[in-house]
Structure formats: C-alpha cells, structure tokens
Amino acid sequence: MGAGATAIGLSTLNIAGLNLAKAASSDIPVSDEEMTSFPTYCEVCFWKCAGWAYVDKNKNIRKIIGNTEDPHCNGRLCPRGTGGVGMYTDEDRLKTPLIRETVNGEQVFRKASWEEALDLVASKMKDVAYKYGPASFALFNHGAPGSHFKHLLHAYGSENEGEPAWAQCRGPREVGFSATFGSWIGSPEPTDIRDTNCLVLIGSHIGENMHNGQVQEVADIIGRNATIITVDPRLSTVAAKSKYWLPIKPATDLALLLTWIHVLIYDNLYNKDYVEQYTMGFDLLKEHVKDMTPEWAYGITTIDPATIRKTAREMANAAPSVIVHPGRHVVWYGDDSQRERAIAILNALLGSWGKRGGFYFKESVAIPKYPHPAYPHPEWSWKDNLDGKYPLSSMAITTEMLAASIPEMGYKHQIKAWIVAGTNLPLTIPNKDLFKNAAEAVEFIAVVDTMPMEITGYADVVLPECTYLERYDTLRAAPHREPNVALRMPAVEPKYETKPSWWIAKQLGERLGLADYYNYDDYADVLDWQLKKMGTSLEEMRRIGIKKFDRQSGPLYLADGEEYHFNTNSGKIELYSTEFADLGFDPMPVFTKHPEPEDGFYRLIYGRAPMHTFSRTSNNHNLFDLMNENAVWVNPKVAELWDLKNGQMVHLKNQDGITSTFPVKVRVTERIRWDSVYMVHGFGHDNKKLTRSFGRGASDTQLITNVMVDPMMGGTGMRGNFVTFITDKPGKEAEA
Amino acid sequence: MRYAMAIDTRKCVGCSDCVVACQTENNVPHGYCRDWIVENVSGAYPIVEVELRSERCNHCENSPCVRCCPTGASHIVEGGIVMVTHDECIGCGACIQSCPYDARYSHPDGYVDKCTFCQHRLQKGQNTACVEVCPTKCLHFGDIEDPYSDVSLALKNRTWKVLAPEAGTKPQLYFLT
Ligand code: SF4
Ligand code: SF4
Ligand code: SF4
Numbered sequence A: 001m002g003a004g005a006t007a008i009g010l011s012t013l014n015i016a017g018l019n020l021a022k023a024a025s026s027d028i029p030v031s032d033e034e035m036t037s038f039p040t041y042c043e044v045c046f047w048k049c050a051g052w053a054y055v056d057k058n059k060n061i062r063k064i065i066g067n068t069e070d071p072h073c074n075g076r077l078c079p080r081g082t083g084g085v086g087m088y089t090d091e092d093r094l095k096t097p098l099i100r101e102t103v104n105g106e107q108v109f110r111k112a113s114w115e116e117a118l119d120l121v122a123s124k125m126k127d128v129a130y131k132y133g134p135a136s137f138a139l140f141n142h143g144a145p146g147s148h149f150k151h152l153l154h155a156y157g158s159e160n161e162g163e164p165a166w167a168q169c170r171g172p173r174e175v176g177f178s179a180t181f182g183s184w185i186g187s188p189e190p191t192d193i194r195d196t197n198c199l200v201l202i203g204s205h206i207g208e209n210m211h212n213g214q215v216q217e218v219a220d221i222i223g224r225n226a227t228i229i230t231v232d233p234r235l236s237t238v239a240a241k242s243k244y245w246l247p248i249k250p251a252t253d254l255a256l257l258l259t260w261i262h263v264l265i266y267d268n269l270y271n272k273d274y275v276e277q278y279t280m281g282f283d284l285l286k287e288h289v290k291d292m293t294p295e296w297a298y299g300i301t302t303i304d305p306a307t308i309r310k311t312a313r314e315m316a317n318a319a320p321s322v323i324v325h326p327g328r329h330v331v332w333y334g335d336d337s338q339r340e341r342a343i344a345i346l347n348a349l350l351g352s353w354g355k356r357g358g359f360y361f362k363e364s365v366a367i368p369k370y371p372h373p374a375y376p377h378p379e380w381s382w383k384d385n386l387d388g389k390y391p392l393s394s395m396a397i398t399t400e401m402l403a404a405s406i407p408e409m410g411y412k413h414q415i416k417a418w419i420v421a422g423t424n425l426p427l428t429i430p431n432k433d434l435f436k437n438a439a440e441a442v443e444f445i446a447v448v449d450t451m452p453m454e455i456t457g458y459a460d461v462v463l464p465e466c467t468y469l470e471r472y473d474t475l476r477a478a479p480h481r482e483p484n485v486a487l488r489m490p491a492v493e494p495k496y497e498t499k500p501s502w503w504i505a506k507q508l509g510e511r512l513g514l515a516d517y518y519n520y521d522d523y524a525d526v527l528d529w530q531l532k533k534m535g536t537s538l539e540e541m542r543r544i545g546i547k548k549f550d551r552q553s554g555p556l557y558l559a560d561g562e563e564y565h566f567n568t569n570s571g572k573i574e575l576y577s578t579e580f581a582d583l584g585f586d587p588m589p590v591f592t593k594h595p596e597p598e599d600g601f602y603r604l605i606y607g608r609a610p611m612h613t614f615s616r617t618s619n620n621h622n623l624f625d626l627m628n629e630n631a632v633w634v635n636p637k638v639a640e641l642w643d644l645k646n647g648q649m650v651h652l653k654n655q656d657g658i659t660s661t662f663p664v665k666v667r668v669t670e671r672i673r674w675d676s677v678y679m680v681h682g683f684g685h686d687n688k689k690l691t692r693s694f695g696r697g698a699s700d701t702q703l704i705t706n707v708m709v710d711p712m713m714g715g716t717g718m719r720g721n722f723v724t725f726i727t728d729k730p731g732k733e734a735e736a
Numbered sequence B: 001m002r003y004a005m006a007i008d009t010r011k012c013v014g015c016s017d018c019v020v021a022c023q024t025e026n027n028v029p030h031g032y033c034r035d036w037i038v039e040n041v042s043g044a045y046p047i048v049e050v051e052l053r054s055e056r057c058n059h060c061e062n063s064p065c066v067r068c069c070p071t072g073a074s075h076i077v078e079g080g081i082v083m084v085t086h087d088e089c090i091g092c093g094a095c096i097q098s099c100p101y102d103a104r105y106s107h108p109d110g111y112v113d114k115c116t117f118c119q120h121r122l123q124k125g126q127n128t129a130c131v132e133v134c135p136t137k138c139l140h141f142g143d144i145e146d147p148y149s150d151v152s153l154a155l156k157n158r159t160w161k162v163l164a165p166e167a168g169t170k171p172q173l174y175f176l177t
Helices: A085-089 A114-132 A145-156 A164-181 A212-223 A253-266 A272-278 A282-288 A294-301 A305-318 A336-350 A398-403 A432-441 A454-458 A501-511 A523-533 A538-544 A578-582 A636-642 B017-026 B064-068 B094-098 B129-133 B150-155
Strands: A036-041 A050-055 A061-066 A098-103 A106-111 A137-141 A198-202 A227-231 A244-246 A322-324 A417-421 A444-449 A461-464 A484-486 A546-548 A602-607 A631-634 A649-654 A664-668 A676-680 A722-726 B003-008 B036-044 B047-055 B074-077 B081-084 B139-143 B173-176
Touching (some): A061 A085, A061 B129, A114 A137, A114 A417, A114 A501, A137 A145, A137 A398, A145 A501, A164 A398, A198 A305, A212 A227, A227 A305, A244 A305, A253 A294, A253 A305, A272 A336, A294 A305, A322 A336, A444 A454, A523 A538, A538 A546, A631 A636, B003 B150, B017 B036, B017 B129, B064 B074, B129 B139, B139 B150
Parallel strands (some): A137 A417, A198 A227, A198 A322, A227 A244, A417 A444, A602 A676, A631 A664, B003 B173
Antiparallel strands (some): A036 A050, A050 A061, A098 A106, A484 A546, A649 A664, A649 A722, B003 B139, B074 B081
C-alpha cells in the first residue's frame, strides 16, 4: 500500500484503468485568495453540514471546506462532504430531461426539452387527478428536493408522501423514545456525547456511519478515555476502540438490554432520585424483569454474566452522564420499537435524559412560512389505507404505499402514479418484487435525480436536477444545542440542462393552475423574505453561511430536582407504556427468539462505510477512488470450511434462492463472528449508465427478501436474511 | 525548525477524509493519492485488535530519495520538507524505488509527485489540508523542535512508533499508539 494506487487497507482494491487521459496541467494548488467561496450545506447525506464551496477563476469548484461556525461539522466535513465536488463533476450525471418511448417494440429514452417534459408530467398529474383524484398521486422522497415536491403535492391535493427514513431506517427509535420520554430523537441526535462519561452503542457503528458531529464527539471522548461499551457481532471500528466490546450473538440484543435493566434494578444501581421524581411504572418494570438475570441472558446472547454485571456497573457509575445510544438505522427484526423502548428505559433508569453527558434538550429555530393559500383537504391519505394496522406510524410507510400501488393487493385506496425525488428505491426497499410489481402497476412515474440511478430505469419521464452545489434550497434549521440556520446557494451555474427542484416544482405547479402557491420568481426571494423575518437577510447569510440564535426553550439540561412535564399520557417518563398498553402492545418489552440460519447459511449483516452514503455516492469519482466496491466479510473459520481465499470472488445466495447479480470479493477477517457475514450497503449497481460503479460489488438489498415487519409502526426488519456462498459461478459479470 | 506529524491511531477511524481533502487541495489526479490509510488487524475472534493509520511521505531527515535523485529535483527545503521540483524531474523513478514507505508515485504528466506537507499552505500560516479536515482531529502537525507546537504537545505523555525504523531514514511521522 502506498501513494499512487488509492487504497484503503480494508478493501484490497486496485484501481483498474487509471485515468491517464486526464492532463492535470494545472497541478499547482490554487490559493484560497484566488477563489471565491459560496455558502452551502452538504447534501451528500442527511447530516447537512454547512460549508464553503471554493470556485476558481475558470468557474471550477476546486474544493469544499466545512464552516467553522457550524455545530454539525465544526469546520470539518466528512470524506463524502469533502468529496462532494464529485457529485458536480460526475460525467455520468443526468443531463437533459428524458422521455420513455417505444421504438420498434423496444423501450428507449429520448432527450426532451424541459417544456415538453414538464408539460407531459403536468398533463399526467391532471389526468390522474381527473380519473382517480389527486390523492392517488404519491411522492417518494429523500433529502432537500423532497420539501419542494411536498409543497407541490399538498397544493395539488395529495398527502401521500413517504421517505425510507421512516420504515427502512429510524422509525422504531422515534416510537420507542416517544412512548417513554414523549419526545422523538430526531436528527441530528441530541446525544450529549461531548460531555459523556460512558457511551453504550447497540450495533451502532459510529465512525463507519460518518454522522459528522457525532463522530467528532466520539473521537473527543476516545481522547479523554471515557468508557465506550459496544455491542456488535462484528468488531466495528468503534468496537475496536471501546473499553468493552460485547460480541453478541446476532438478534439477541433485546435480551441483553432487559438483563441490564434487571441488574440496574436488582443490584440497586439505578438513579433513585431521578426514577422517583420523573418516572411511572417502576414496580411493574421491576416485576417484569425479575427473572431476566444475567445467567438467563448468557444462554441467549453468549455474553457472560460477569461482563453483563460489570458493564451495567460502568453505566451506573457514570450516570447520569451516560448514553445508551438509540442508533439510527434500527429496522432489524420486526420487534425494533420494543428494542428501542428497552434502550429508552435503560436511559430512564440511569437518569440520562435531560442531563449533561446524557441527552440534551434540543432546539431548532422556526422558519417563517412563506405565504400561500391553504392546501386543499386531501380526499384520503396513506393512513386511511392502514385499517388500524401500524397505529404508531407517524410518517408514511413506503412499503405500504408500494403495496397500495398494486391493485391485486386490494387496498381501499389505490395509488396510480409517482414522483420519486432523490431516493433510489430499487437499492433501498427490501423485497425487490414488491417494488417491481408496484412500479409496473402504476400508470406513470416521474423521477427527479442528479444521477442515472436504478430508479430512473423505471421512469416515464426523467427530470434532471442540478446538484446541491448549483442551487438555492430550503433553509437548514435542524435542532441542536444552539438553534441555527444555514444557507445553501449556488456556487456555479447548473451544468448541462439541469435545474433546481424548486424550479421544477414551480413549473409543474403553474401548469396545474396552482400559480397562487408560487408567488415568487426566484427561490432566493423566498429565502430573503424568510431570513429578514428572522432578523438576518440573504445578503448577510451569503457572507456567513450559518447564523446561531439564542435558545428560547430554556437550558440544555434539567437542574437537580427541577419540575418537568414529559409529553406522555401520564406526564411522566413511562417505564410502563400506557400508549402501548392502550393499543394492545406489550407495555414493557418482551424478548422473543428470532429465526437462525440453517447449516451452511450465515446471517447477512450490512452497514456503512465512511466514504459512501447508501447507493448514491458509489459513482462519485472522488469517493470511488477511496472505495470502489464492497466485500463480504467472512470469519477465517468459515473461510476454511468453504475453502475461500482472501480476495476471491463469490456470489451470494439467500434463503429464498435469490443469487446476487454480481460476484463480490471475499474479505477473510477475524472481525466478524462465524455465524454472520457482513457487507457495506449500497453497492452492486446494475445500471450501466453508472459507468464507474456498475457491477462492482454486490447489493445487500437484493438479498433481503425476508422482511419482518414491526406491527407497531410498519418498519421493515431486514436482519433476518441468511446467505450462502456460490463459488463455482464464473465471476464474469463483474468485468462487464 | 523541523516539521513533523503525529497520527493518533487510537482516534483515527480510517474514513479517508485526509485522502480526499489532499486530492482536492493539491489537485491530485483521480486514481492517485499522496496519503492513504492502512488497517492492521491482529488476534483471533473475539480478542482482536485493529490499528488504523493515515500514512504519507515521512519527510525523512536522512532521505534516500534525495540522495538517489540524479537531477536534484528531489531536495529538502526549510523545515525539512522533502520536495520535488516538477520541471527538473525526468521521471526516472529512482526515488520511487528507494523510498521504504512507497510514498511517491509517477504523476501522469511525467514527473514524480508526493506529499509536500502542503508547503503552499504553511507559507501562508495555514495548516495542512489533511490536518485541517480530519473529523477525529487525530492528525497533529508542527515544528517538532518547538515544545509547544501541536505535534510536540501530542507526543508528550504518549507512546509512539515510527515506521521502518530499521531503514535508518529518521522519518518525521510519529504514530501515537
Ligand atoms: S456528514 Fe458528511 S456527507 Fe453528511 S452532510 Fe456532513 S459532510 Fe456531508
Ligand atoms: S481523516 Fe483523520 S480519521 Fe479519517 S482516515 Fe484520515 S486521519 Fe483517520
Ligand atoms: S500534508 Fe498536504 S500534501 Fe501531505 S498528505 Fe496532507 S494534504 Fe496531502
């Protein structure tokens, strides 16, 4: 390993076909003074770090640097944000609107003008509204473009909008924590890691998930030797840096959490004053966990009782400056809301909610609503389709919206057409058949994206969005310790014929007779109006990028003994959930066993790499240079059994007989248990228009066909899939 | 004055931000890099250790690359920074062979390139691009002869190692363990 071949140790990769053609004549770095910097906030992931895009005299974006005032990043973007310039320079970007056509029986895309493409989308929207009512037009979205299309759909008469963020990601933790504390976790998480003495991670691989400010705070506490306890069947990066790594048997986390609760209570380690003052249901909880001893948990989790007791004691010693982290992507086994509840209960017993080094009280600044007429009342919404199922879903369930798109599924209200903005559903939604059948069933699909992601292959019309570096967008006002607002403005003109989402949505709105909802010429006017109401201006924000405001909601933490009303039914922290009980769910979490792999199969665990975001960055040249494929991590014992060599290409086949389209490299490593394999999510692209990432690595999503649905909120548990190796299939596809 | 860098392997998460920041700062062409990440795994499940470290040119005090360069393109400037003058480099690659750290590469434009400790930034009083970007703040840089520089303070009270000490090159990257 060394200079030249960009490489990181964990993937034994060689860059094939070095880009020799590129004459880098201007290799001398341009000094910052010769460039102009424009404020932006990053769109390479949901953390939305504020930064500066540096543009040289030839209107090239040379680099992106974090804004030192921004609490999301503290002046340091993560590798993806630093490499965000690759989103702009990617030559595979969508360049013009495209319309699907049938030529000689074959489906092809032809280039179209904006005029024609927008007219077509608007006419389809009118048509669908006329035939089925506007509510049958749905939106799937992620990130900043979503807000512009939500406004459009609301004005048009549909509330059917869903993001994978709920049912494919963090929904369960919001359910579990709101049942307990009456508050969502939200994003960024209000975990006071900076000041904690003990951080407990349940499968959360901070440092591989590069949630920037959070990673920075974890690094800080590593620096000052705070206790970190990591529970993970894999030796994640942070597990390797933890005082305790608990290599748990997968799918048994809830048993460990329950026994920790048992130890805290029965060894008298819980925070008595806090529990007495703020919680209800303690006696019921005490009775509930009576038999859940470390010895009981040992047989389930394979974590020995002494370690269980010792780690519980570590937490108690640190309390209330302790965080049992809720995690983020937590749809694992279908009982995820209950697992999150157990995490919330542990925090309650430790008294960490509202305490320094625990969870702080977050606050965000309210963005004034730019005036527009009231939205029409939609004829129906996604919730009406659930018939009482998933009563705790407070955001739409994407998978339910897909099912409602298939007439044979017999839903009361049917979805007939989609706009998909900024989310690559085929590599996001488990159980690909559901997605495929839904996409085939609907009458019309418009896709808004910057890249030819797989989802564009299903579109009738493709609308090319410019990247975040080329557009104004909604203001960022995420909650944090200090309320703040951040601006995104264009650093350069949109490349090719791409357009910002606000413009696309406005154009459609005007064609639909909704011009009243778009009472401005340029989105910059909206921003300036909002910012002036907030006591700043577009002009000022262009200079500073981010502005902080004084807190209005009171201090970050509870004072000792301070009266506090929690937003639950009882006004207390609910150790016994009245909300769950009323709905007929277990008021306190109960451990259930989950299926285990058959002989010769291994549980498929997936996760993140710090240099990529889902499937959206794998073609980004800067980030491709850092990691250009995923690998399947295999324990050496398993490798020996199968005679697998490090670097060998294999296909993976799951319990339902689904085989990965592409082969994937084997990484033989002691960092993974023998009953599991691990892959980084987001690889295995099968769209040839992604010229760099096509066919590189395998898609975990493709192998996730067994979905365990959370009956409380509709989350799609994805960790119940098992794979085996196919070694005799030629690895040709990868080189295609 | 002698510039040096300390890399805190306990904090580094191997994210490669230092790699991509160097690429954008120094216009390193795609497919090449001046710094890179190494991961070492030792032990057997479940007693396993992982070391992650960000590597680059060691700016050795006793630098074999400078000695073997036939044209003098490779040379040492103030602060001990090992530099390559692109115009004088004939791309023979002798230095690449001589470097025990594999820190140099052939630039597609026909010369040899490597880490400069971001000399163009140091001259303006800025820190190196990789140090500035690292989200875990695990990179420390400065004048090792100044006891109060960031690098000297980072080395204080910590154990450290250098790579390939047997090569006798007196490298200036210190890995905190
Ligand atoms: S964490 Fe990284 S990718 Fe996400 S917004 Fe921040 S810089 Fe961008
Ligand atoms: S940026 Fe920092 S944490 Fe990331 S790999 Fe480089 S040195 Fe390590
Ligand atoms: S000091 Fe500068 S040139 Fe050297 S690796 Fe860091 S960023 Fe690159």
